Amino acid sequence: MDTCKRSLGVLIGALAVGMTGVQSAHADPLVPPTPAEISFLDQARRVFAASHNPAAFRSDGQLLSDGWYACDKRAAGFVGTEATLVTPALTQLAFIYLCP
Structure with missing residues (x-):
């Protein structure tokens, strides 16, 4: 019985360690996109x-969140790939279609 508990503990520990490196999944938006967001995604x-x-293989939700992130960082004074880690093309499209 003691070895069974020990094996179960090792298994749970291994699963916990294995799950720490897993990235969260980006879901598609729950609300319909606005016309500006549709234009942004299309371009x-x-x-x-x-x-x-x-980056073409990213979901619409991830592209939109990256675009809105670039807009938020621009408002805070951070512009450029080095500051935002968003691709230049996506940043420029966000400035054109998403940023107020």
């Missing part, structure tokens, strides 16, 4: 398809 898909950028 982002076109640019990424033409440039063969791996």
